[in-house]
Amino acid sequence: MNKTLCLALILISALLSGCGGGSETTPTPTPPPPAGVTITTVLAGNHTVEYIQSDGNAQLAGTKQGLYWRSNATAAWQLRSPATTAVTGLAVLGQGHYLAAFAREQPADNSNPYPLFVTQDHGETWTQVQHDFGREFNTAITALAYDQSTDRVYAVGHAVLAVANIDASHWTLLSGAWDAFAAGLRLLIVDSTRQTVWFGGQGAIENGYLSRYDLSSGDLTTWSTLLPNPSTYLGGLLHPTDSNTVIFGAEGGLVRSTNYGASWTTPLGDVNHRFYWDVVIDGAGTLYTAGYDKLSPDQPLIIECSTDIGQSWTAIKLGAQVSRGGVKSMMLVSGGGQTLLYLGLWDNGIKAVAVNDLNC
Numbered sequence: 168m169n170k171t172l173c174l175a176l177i178l179i180s181a182l183l184s185g186c187g188g189g190s191e192t193t194p195t196p197t198p199p200p201p202a203g204v205t206i207t208t209v210l211a212g213n214h215t216v217e218y219i220q221s222d223g224n225a226q227l228a229g230t231k232q233g234l235y236w237r238s239n240a241t242a243a244w245q246l247r248s249p250a251t252t253a254v255t256g257l258a259v260l261g262q263g264h265y266l267a268a269f270a271r272e273q274p275a276d277n278s279n280p281y282p283l284f285v286t287q288d289h290g291e292t293w294t295q296v297q298h299d300f301g302r303e304f305n306t307a308i309t310a311l312a313y314d315q316s317t318d319r320v321y322a323v324g325h326a327v328l329a330v331a332n333i334d335a336s337h338w339t340l341l342s343g344a345w346d347a348f349a350a351g352l353r354l355l356i357v358d359s360t361r362q363t364v365w366f367g368g369q370g371a372i373e374n375g376y377l378s379r380y381d382l383s384s385g386d387l388t389t390w391s392t393l394l395p396n397p398s399t400y401l402g403g404l405l406h407p408t409d410s411n412t413v414i415f416g417a418e419g420g421l422v423r424s425t426n427y428g429a430s431w432t433t434p435l436g437d438v439n440h441r442f443y444w445d446v447v448i449d450g451a452g453t454l455y456t457a458g459y460d461k462l463s464p465d466q467p468l469i470i471e472c473s474t475d476i477g478q479s480w481t482a483i484k485l486g487a488q489v490s491r492g493g494v495k496s497m498m499l500v501s502g503g504g505q506t507l508l509y510l511g512l513w514d515n516g517i518k519a520v521a522v523n524d525l526n527c
Contacts, residue, residue, distance in 0.1 A: 216511030247290030367400030459493025468492025
Protein backbone atom coordinates (compact mmCIF):
# COMPACT_ATOMS: atom_id res chain seq x y z
CA MET A 168 0.00 0.00 0.00
CA ASN A 169 1.47 3.39 -0.98
CA LYS A 170 1.95 6.27 1.43
CA THR A 171 -0.78 8.38 -0.16
CA LEU A 172 -3.44 5.67 0.41
CA CYS A 173 -2.33 5.13 4.02
CA LEU A 174 -2.58 8.82 4.78
CA ALA A 175 -6.06 8.90 3.24
CA LEU A 176 -7.26 6.01 5.37
CA ILE A 177 -5.88 7.61 8.56
CA LEU A 178 -7.63 10.88 7.73
CA ILE A 179 -10.98 9.15 7.10
CA SER A 180 -10.70 7.25 10.39
CA ALA A 181 -10.00 10.47 12.31
CA LEU A 182 -12.96 12.21 10.70
CA LEU A 183 -15.32 9.33 11.56
CA SER A 184 -14.17 9.37 15.20
CA GLY A 185 -14.75 13.10 15.42
CA CYS A 186 -18.31 12.73 14.04
CA GLY A 187 -19.40 10.11 16.55
CA GLY A 188 -18.17 7.00 14.78
CA GLY A 189 -16.48 5.74 17.95
CA SER A 190 -18.03 3.42 20.57
CA GLU A 191 -18.25 5.92 23.44
CA THR A 192 -21.69 7.44 24.19
CA THR A 193 -22.72 10.36 26.35
CA PRO A 194 -24.70 9.11 29.41
CA THR A 195 -28.31 10.26 29.71
CA PRO A 196 -28.59 12.63 32.66
CA THR A 197 -30.99 11.71 35.48
CA PRO A 198 -33.96 14.09 35.41
CA PRO A 199 -34.22 16.27 38.51
CA PRO A 200 -37.17 15.83 40.91
CA PRO A 201 -40.10 18.23 40.51
CA ALA A 202 -39.15 21.67 41.75
CA GLY A 203 -40.31 22.52 45.25
CA VAL A 204 -41.16 18.97 46.41
CA THR A 205 -39.93 18.41 49.96
CA ILE A 206 -39.94 14.93 51.49
CA THR A 207 -40.00 14.74 55.29
CA THR A 208 -39.54 11.74 57.57
CA VAL A 209 -42.50 10.95 59.83
CA LEU A 210 -41.34 7.59 61.23
CA ALA A 211 -37.63 6.89 60.89
CA GLY A 212 -35.97 3.50 60.62
CA ASN A 213 -36.29 0.38 58.50
CA HIS A 214 -39.91 -0.28 59.42
CA THR A 215 -42.26 -1.83 56.88
CA VAL A 216 -45.53 0.02 57.48
CA GLU A 217 -48.62 -1.98 56.52
CA TYR A 218 -51.23 0.33 58.08
CA ILE A 219 -51.50 4.04 58.87
CA GLN A 220 -54.64 5.18 60.70
CA SER A 221 -55.81 8.10 62.79
CA ASP A 222 -57.76 8.39 66.03
CA GLY A 223 -58.65 12.07 66.26
CA ASN A 224 -55.28 13.78 66.47
CA ALA A 225 -53.53 10.54 67.43
CA GLN A 226 -51.82 8.45 64.77
CA LEU A 227 -51.21 4.70 64.54
CA ALA A 228 -48.68 2.82 62.42
CA GLY A 229 -49.02 -0.93 62.02
CA THR A 230 -45.59 -2.32 61.12
CA LYS A 231 -43.85 -5.66 60.72
CA GLN A 232 -42.42 -5.10 64.23
CA GLY A 233 -45.63 -4.17 66.04
CA LEU A 234 -47.91 -1.18 66.55
CA TYR A 235 -46.60 2.37 67.01
CA TRP A 236 -48.68 5.26 68.37
CA ARG A 237 -48.28 8.99 68.94
CA SER A 238 -50.65 11.56 70.39
CA ASN A 239 -50.45 14.03 67.48
CA ALA A 240 -48.57 14.84 64.29
CA THR A 241 -45.60 16.42 66.12
CA ALA A 242 -45.28 14.03 69.07
CA ALA A 243 -42.71 11.25 69.35
CA TRP A 244 -43.72 7.73 68.32
CA GLN A 245 -44.10 5.09 71.02
CA LEU A 246 -44.15 1.31 70.58
CA ARG A 247 -47.53 0.45 72.11
CA SER A 248 -47.94 -3.12 71.09
CA PRO A 249 -48.84 -6.39 72.83
CA ALA A 250 -46.65 -8.22 70.31
CA THR A 251 -43.60 -7.40 68.21
CA THR A 252 -44.72 -9.42 65.19
CA ALA A 253 -46.42 -7.98 62.11
CA VAL A 254 -49.75 -6.19 62.46
CA THR A 255 -52.12 -8.07 60.13
CA GLY A 256 -55.30 -6.16 60.92
CA LEU A 257 -56.15 -2.87 62.64
CA ALA A 258 -59.48 -1.18 63.41
CA VAL A 259 -60.17 1.98 65.41
CA LEU A 260 -63.42 1.31 67.30
CA GLY A 261 -63.57 4.60 69.21
CA GLN A 262 -61.32 7.12 70.90
CA GLY A 263 -58.41 5.11 72.29
CA HIS A 264 -60.31 1.88 71.52
CA TYR A 265 -58.43 -0.32 69.06
CA LEU A 266 -58.67 -3.89 67.81
CA ALA A 267 -55.50 -5.37 66.32
CA ALA A 268 -54.45 -8.74 64.93
CA PHE A 269 -50.81 -9.83 64.98
CA ALA A 270 -48.89 -12.53 63.16
CA ARG A 271 -47.97 -15.61 65.15
CA GLU A 272 -44.44 -15.86 66.49
CA GLN A 273 -44.37 -19.37 65.00
CA PRO A 274 -46.31 -19.07 61.73
CA ALA A 275 -46.84 -22.83 61.37
CA ASP A 276 -48.30 -23.21 64.89
CA ASN A 277 -52.08 -22.93 64.60
CA SER A 278 -52.88 -24.81 67.77
CA ASN A 279 -54.46 -21.68 69.28
CA PRO A 280 -56.73 -18.93 67.92
CA TYR A 281 -54.98 -16.24 65.92
CA PRO A 282 -53.55 -13.45 68.15
CA LEU A 283 -56.18 -10.72 68.50
CA PHE A 284 -55.95 -7.92 71.08
CA VAL A 285 -58.06 -4.99 72.24
CA THR A 286 -57.15 -1.77 74.07
CA GLN A 287 -59.31 1.04 75.44
CA ASP A 288 -56.50 3.34 76.62
CA HIS A 289 -54.69 4.18 73.36
CA GLY A 290 -52.57 1.05 73.55
CA GLU A 291 -51.07 1.53 77.01
CA THR A 292 -52.57 -1.82 78.06
CA TRP A 293 -53.98 -4.65 75.98
CA THR A 294 -56.25 -7.64 76.57
CA GLN A 295 -56.08 -10.73 74.40
CA VAL A 296 -59.48 -11.50 72.88
CA GLN A 297 -60.81 -15.01 73.39
CA HIS A 298 -62.44 -15.62 70.03
CA ASP A 299 -63.54 -18.33 67.60
CA PHE A 300 -62.43 -16.88 64.25
CA GLY A 301 -61.36 -19.84 62.13
CA ARG A 302 -63.11 -22.31 64.40
CA GLU A 303 -61.02 -25.46 64.93
CA PHE A 304 -58.68 -24.47 62.08
CA ASN A 305 -57.56 -21.25 63.85
CA THR A 306 -56.94 -19.54 60.52
CA ALA A 307 -55.21 -16.18 60.24
CA ILE A 308 -56.92 -12.78 60.35
CA THR A 309 -55.58 -10.78 57.42
CA ALA A 310 -57.61 -7.54 57.71
CA LEU A 311 -60.13 -5.87 60.04
CA ALA A 312 -62.79 -3.20 59.47
CA TYR A 313 -65.32 -1.50 61.75
CA ASP A 314 -68.82 -0.34 60.80
CA GLN A 315 -69.77 2.40 63.23
CA SER A 316 -73.39 2.48 62.01
CA THR A 317 -74.02 -1.08 63.22
CA ASP A 318 -71.26 -1.39 65.85
CA ARG A 319 -69.97 -4.52 64.14
CA VAL A 320 -66.51 -5.68 63.19
CA TYR A 321 -65.59 -7.48 59.97
CA ALA A 322 -62.56 -9.63 59.25
CA VAL A 323 -61.11 -11.59 56.35
CA GLY A 324 -58.78 -14.55 56.45
CA HIS A 325 -57.30 -16.96 53.95
CA ALA A 326 -60.59 -17.34 52.06
CA VAL A 327 -63.34 -16.08 54.37
CA LEU A 328 -65.37 -13.01 55.25
CA ALA A 329 -66.81 -12.98 58.78
CA VAL A 330 -68.59 -10.57 61.13
CA ALA A 331 -68.72 -10.14 64.92
CA ASN A 332 -70.09 -7.79 67.52
CA ILE A 333 -67.72 -5.12 68.79
CA ASP A 334 -66.24 -7.48 71.39
CA ALA A 335 -64.90 -9.62 68.49
CA SER A 336 -65.38 -12.86 70.41
CA HIS A 337 -67.90 -14.80 68.30
CA TRP A 338 -67.56 -14.68 64.52
CA THR A 339 -70.26 -15.54 61.99
CA LEU A 340 -69.13 -16.75 58.59
CA LEU A 341 -70.58 -14.72 55.71
CA SER A 342 -68.58 -16.07 52.77
CA GLY A 343 -66.06 -18.83 52.15
CA ALA A 344 -65.01 -21.80 54.27
CA TRP A 345 -62.84 -21.85 57.37
CA ASP A 346 -60.69 -24.69 56.03
CA ALA A 347 -60.31 -23.37 52.49
CA PHE A 348 -56.80 -23.22 51.06
CA ALA A 349 -55.81 -19.86 49.55
CA ALA A 350 -53.01 -17.31 49.54
CA GLY A 351 -55.23 -14.94 51.50
CA LEU A 352 -57.50 -11.90 51.42
CA ARG A 353 -56.36 -8.35 52.19
CA LEU A 354 -58.91 -5.90 50.77
CA LEU A 355 -61.75 -5.17 53.20
CA ILE A 356 -63.99 -2.09 52.96
CA VAL A 357 -67.48 -1.71 54.44
CA ASP A 358 -70.05 0.46 52.67
CA SER A 359 -72.37 1.29 55.57
CA THR A 360 -74.70 3.35 53.34
CA ARG A 361 -75.44 0.57 50.88
CA GLN A 362 -74.88 -2.19 53.44
CA THR A 363 -72.31 -4.04 51.37
CA VAL A 364 -68.82 -5.29 52.07
CA TRP A 365 -66.09 -5.24 49.42
CA PHE A 366 -63.30 -7.76 49.92
CA GLY A 367 -60.65 -9.47 47.84
CA GLY A 368 -57.25 -11.03 47.58
CA GLN A 369 -55.69 -14.11 46.05
CA GLY A 370 -56.89 -17.67 45.73
CA ALA A 371 -55.00 -20.94 45.84
CA ILE A 372 -53.44 -20.66 42.37
CA GLU A 373 -52.34 -16.99 42.54
CA ASN A 374 -55.69 -15.99 41.09
CA GLY A 375 -56.80 -12.53 42.09
CA TYR A 376 -60.47 -11.95 42.84
CA LEU A 377 -62.68 -9.10 44.05
CA SER A 378 -66.02 -9.69 45.76
CA ARG A 379 -69.00 -7.69 47.01
CA TYR A 380 -71.25 -9.11 49.72
CA ASP A 381 -74.75 -7.71 50.20
CA LEU A 382 -75.54 -7.69 53.92
CA SER A 383 -79.29 -7.35 53.32
CA SER A 384 -79.78 -10.20 50.87
CA GLY A 385 -76.69 -12.33 51.39
CA ASP A 386 -75.91 -12.12 47.67
CA LEU A 387 -72.28 -12.45 46.66
CA THR A 388 -70.85 -11.03 43.43
CA THR A 389 -67.29 -11.91 42.41
CA TRP A 390 -65.00 -10.61 39.66
CA SER A 391 -61.99 -12.78 38.80
CA THR A 392 -60.82 -11.58 35.38
CA LEU A 393 -60.37 -7.82 35.84
CA LEU A 394 -56.57 -8.07 35.91
CA PRO A 395 -54.11 -10.68 34.57
CA ASN A 396 -52.94 -13.31 37.03
CA PRO A 397 -50.98 -13.61 39.21
CA SER A 398 -52.82 -10.87 41.05
CA THR A 399 -54.26 -9.94 44.41
CA TYR A 400 -56.50 -7.15 45.72
CA LEU A 401 -55.17 -4.98 48.52
CA GLY A 402 -57.01 -1.73 49.34
CA GLY A 403 -58.93 1.13 47.81
CA LEU A 404 -61.63 3.72 48.05
CA LEU A 405 -65.39 4.19 47.97
CA HIS A 406 -65.66 7.68 46.52
CA PRO A 407 -67.10 9.98 49.23
CA THR A 408 -69.11 12.25 46.91
CA ASP A 409 -69.85 9.93 43.97
CA SER A 410 -71.40 6.87 45.59
CA ASN A 411 -71.36 4.86 42.37
CA THR A 412 -67.58 5.14 41.95
CA VAL A 413 -65.25 2.61 43.55
CA ILE A 414 -61.51 2.25 42.94
CA PHE A 415 -59.41 -0.63 44.23
CA GLY A 416 -55.68 -1.28 44.23
CA ALA A 417 -54.20 -4.60 43.25
CA GLU A 418 -51.18 -6.41 41.95
CA GLY A 419 -51.40 -5.31 38.35
CA GLY A 420 -52.82 -1.81 38.77
CA LEU A 421 -56.12 -0.21 39.66
CA VAL A 422 -59.67 -1.29 38.85
CA ARG A 423 -62.36 1.39 38.64
CA SER A 424 -66.12 1.32 38.32
CA THR A 425 -68.44 4.31 38.00
CA ASN A 426 -71.60 2.19 38.31
CA TYR A 427 -70.87 0.23 41.48
CA GLY A 428 -69.50 -2.80 39.70
CA ALA A 429 -71.73 -3.10 36.64
CA SER A 430 -68.65 -2.45 34.47
CA TRP A 431 -64.95 -1.89 35.09
CA THR A 432 -61.92 -0.16 33.63
CA THR A 433 -58.20 -0.41 34.44
CA PRO A 434 -57.06 3.23 34.22
CA LEU A 435 -53.33 2.58 34.70
CA GLY A 436 -53.16 0.02 31.93
CA ASP A 437 -50.49 -2.68 31.99
CA VAL A 438 -48.13 -2.01 34.92
CA ASN A 439 -46.31 -5.37 34.78
CA HIS A 440 -47.73 -6.68 38.06
CA ARG A 441 -46.74 -3.66 40.13
CA PHE A 442 -48.60 -3.63 43.48
CA TYR A 443 -50.96 -0.78 44.41
CA TRP A 444 -52.02 -1.00 48.04
CA ASP A 445 -54.26 2.00 48.53
CA VAL A 446 -56.09 5.03 47.11
CA VAL A 447 -56.84 8.20 49.11
CA ILE A 448 -58.69 11.44 48.32
CA ASP A 449 -58.11 15.00 49.57
CA GLY A 450 -60.62 17.77 50.24
CA ALA A 451 -60.30 19.10 46.69
CA GLY A 452 -61.24 15.72 45.21
CA THR A 453 -57.74 14.81 44.00
CA LEU A 454 -56.96 11.11 44.23
CA TYR A 455 -53.55 9.70 45.15
CA THR A 456 -52.06 6.26 44.85
CA ALA A 457 -48.59 4.74 44.90
CA GLY A 458 -47.17 1.28 44.53
CA TYR A 459 -44.18 -0.98 44.82
CA ASP A 460 -42.37 -3.74 42.96
CA LYS A 461 -41.82 -6.85 45.04
CA LEU A 462 -38.24 -7.83 44.17
CA SER A 463 -36.38 -5.37 46.42
CA PRO A 464 -37.13 -2.47 48.78
CA ASP A 465 -34.56 -0.44 46.83
CA GLN A 466 -36.79 1.25 44.27
CA PRO A 467 -37.76 4.82 43.41
CA LEU A 468 -40.70 6.54 45.05
CA ILE A 469 -43.44 7.20 42.48
CA ILE A 470 -46.68 8.95 43.47
CA GLU A 471 -49.60 9.00 41.05
CA CYS A 472 -52.52 11.42 41.19
CA SER A 473 -55.81 12.03 39.41
CA THR A 474 -58.08 15.06 39.19
CA ASP A 475 -60.85 13.39 37.13
CA ILE A 476 -62.20 10.82 39.61
CA GLY A 477 -59.58 8.27 38.66
CA GLN A 478 -60.07 8.22 34.90
CA SER A 479 -56.50 9.33 34.17
CA TRP A 480 -53.39 9.47 36.32
CA THR A 481 -50.15 11.49 36.40
CA ALA A 482 -46.94 9.92 37.73
CA ILE A 483 -44.64 12.05 39.88
CA LYS A 484 -41.20 10.45 40.11
CA LEU A 485 -39.30 11.17 43.31
CA GLY A 486 -36.61 8.50 43.13
CA ALA A 487 -33.85 11.10 43.39
CA GLN A 488 -35.11 11.95 46.88
CA VAL A 489 -36.32 8.55 48.13
CA SER A 490 -34.49 5.52 46.74
CA ARG A 491 -36.22 3.03 49.05
CA GLY A 492 -39.69 4.09 48.01
CA GLY A 493 -42.01 1.07 47.75
CA VAL A 494 -45.36 2.20 49.21
CA LYS A 495 -47.57 -0.17 51.25
CA SER A 496 -49.95 2.24 53.01
CA MET A 497 -51.19 5.83 52.72
CA MET A 498 -53.04 8.47 54.73
CA LEU A 499 -53.84 12.16 54.31
CA VAL A 500 -53.26 14.45 57.30
CA SER A 501 -54.50 18.05 57.41
CA GLY A 502 -53.22 20.73 59.77
CA GLY A 503 -51.17 23.88 59.93
CA GLY A 504 -52.70 25.19 56.74
CA GLN A 505 -51.58 22.24 54.60
CA THR A 506 -52.43 18.65 53.74
CA LEU A 507 -49.69 16.04 53.95
CA LEU A 508 -49.68 12.71 52.16
CA TYR A 509 -48.23 10.07 54.49
CA LEU A 510 -46.52 7.16 52.75
CA GLY A 511 -45.90 3.93 54.65
CA LEU A 512 -42.87 2.35 53.01
CA TRP A 513 -41.24 -1.04 52.66
CA ASP A 514 -38.23 -1.06 55.02
CA ASN A 515 -38.18 2.75 55.21
CA GLY A 516 -40.72 3.96 57.78
CA ILE A 517 -43.12 6.76 56.90
CA LYS A 518 -42.36 9.70 54.63
CA ALA A 519 -44.61 12.70 53.94
CA VAL A 520 -45.08 15.23 51.17
CA ALA A 521 -47.38 18.27 51.00
CA VAL A 522 -50.00 17.67 48.32
CA ASN A 523 -49.67 21.26 47.10
CA ASP A 524 -46.05 20.53 46.21
CA LEU A 525 -47.14 17.75 43.86
CA ASN A 526 -49.05 20.16 41.58
CA CYS A 527 -51.48 17.48 40.43
